[in-house]
Amino acid sequence: MLIVTISLSAIFVLYKYKEEKQAQRWVKNSIYIEFIGGIIMLLEIKDLQKKYKDFVAVDNLNLKVEAGEIYGLLGPNGAGKSTTINAICGLTKVDAGEIMVFGKKFKQHEMEIKKDIGVVPQDIAVFDELSAYENVAFFGRLNGLKGALLKERVKEALDFTGLWDRKKDKPSQYSGGMKRRLNIACAIVHRPKLIIMDEPTVGIDPQSRNHILESVKKLNEQGSTIIYTSHYMEEIEKLCTRITIIDHGKEIATGTADELKELILNEERVELELSHVEDALIQAIKSIKGIKNCEVNGNTIVVVSEKNSENITAITGKVAEFKSKIISIVVEKPTLERVFLTLTGRKLRD
């Protein structure tokens, strides 16, 4: 009993110590500290609004990014992700609202704040005429590095992105994935506290994508807070600690991937491919308790039931009753894609 108590106490102390260390690391890496209910806020956007003539790109958006997070912004093209990112980076003047970064108002402390931000733009923004080393060194210099420290950090950034061996090559000699990695190296050379990554994996091979995703995790483990936008849900789901779904410039929902999925867990979907389908069978399935809908597409039916209705046995029973054979059966688990579709009424890649 004593051993169990001591062990549990030790585990608890270790857990608390680890948690505290993590918090300290974030604090150390953040020039800002603001506690809201014990949480360290690194970025806060209040009622952000941006219009382009009559088009509302961002509509009263509110975001809070905690220190140490990998915060995902999920939305289709034109949802307002890039405009939001541009506003945080000072590339777009906003019409209304306030942006606080590291606890400081962005408008008043823009230059000071920018020193601790690294931006990985969606479009590759490196000099084709300069080598990888020169590119990274250039952005290092613009972020205040010089001398031996600059050399050290350039090596660190190129090592981190796996490009040190090709440091003398120009981007034109690189593959698409390597260019993307160089794009990241230029953003992290000055060890920023906040890294903003705008679709960093667009158009690259799976190997390079995995490398980048691993790099993002590592950067986060090293203490950087990351804002990550993408329309690849699997990336967002794999990486992000919290996600905000944006559509038409508005925040649709915010939470962890599981919390977002919970939002649509009031229904279950089963897709069955059958040997043959007849109207009587469909009517019979629809008559089962808890069934909300049954769609037919050739020999495939999609049955939507209420949450926890546990009626798969009843459905398969009806199929057997009508002498039809089940060729395949898929019980759909909620995905972010489905969450997005349910919440916005359109697909993420629309």
Place this chain on the structure above:
Amino acid sequence: MKVFYIAFSVIQRNLRDRKSLIITLLLPIVLILILGNALKSADTFSENSLGKTTVYYLNNDNKDISKNFDDFLNDKEIESILDVKKASNYKQGTKLVNDGKASALIYIDKDYSNNITKDKKGKINIYESKNNTVRNSIVESIIDSYNNGANTTMTASKIAHKMTQYKTNDNINENYLNIEGTSPRAIDYYAVTMLVMTLMYGAIYGCTELDDMFFNNIGKRIKTTSTGAFQHLLGVMLGAVFTLLLQALVLILFTKYAYGVNWGSHQFIIAATIFALSVLSTAIGVMVGSVMGDSDKASGILRIIVPIFTFISGGYVKISMGDIPLINYVPNQLAQTSLFNTIYGGSLSVAGQSIITMFIIAIIAFVIAGIGARRKIS
């Protein structure tokens, strides 16, 4: 320092774009050689081939000593070079020069003979047009020749204690015909005009650098760093200007040592002119780029404008555009006026004025560019 980091990156980029660089430098080098040699054989740039230089002449003295100058102007050798017309008064003479009806007014004041008799300085004054350095240098050479001959004769007469009649002699002819170094050969002329044209083509750098380094991907990325907008823009502009200065240096050194082109001895004023033109051409590029809002369209327009400017300022073939004051403000004309005045012993104050005018036009272009850029950013 960030200004210089950005400027250095612009220079690095431009110098590494070897294809464009070679074309930019090779074009004027070849053109100077072709135009310089082709027109040299046609004797286009001898003082006679220019045709007669029209001058108005006013003699308010009308005594024996000044009448020697009247005789000198009526000499058949001089008549083959100068078309001398009488001016009724100083005001009319200067007006005719200002209106472009003549290259210069030569006038002798009423005390000329008295001053010389009393061993004081007697002046033959020239009121000349600022727009034609070559013709001015011919008029000045002729008067210098007369003065040299007259001084020699006067000195000789004093030594001999007797009056001698001044006559046009070999000494005078030798002086006014020997204009080597004070008048450009064809290759010298084209070295200047092609250098000016090359720097004017540099406007395209201003326009594309603004697009690449300020508005497009890399520019946006620079804006996400803690670099101020003014530092950013200044760095881009400086980079474009220094790229042009380097190109100019290569062209000058090449033409000086390979073609033996005369670049004069006033290196500082030549450098100032080239700097002013580089700034002006970059400003024009930035202005056109900002106003058009598209660097491809802007570059296309500049590729049309620059040859037109080169042509009307006599860059390809010496042409007379008559009395159009606006031509004097064409960037090529301003730079050429400054360079020719500096290299060929013309008026350095005219060169200075041209340099100042180029800077003023550059500032105006930057202001227009600023308005255009604000519109684009908003």
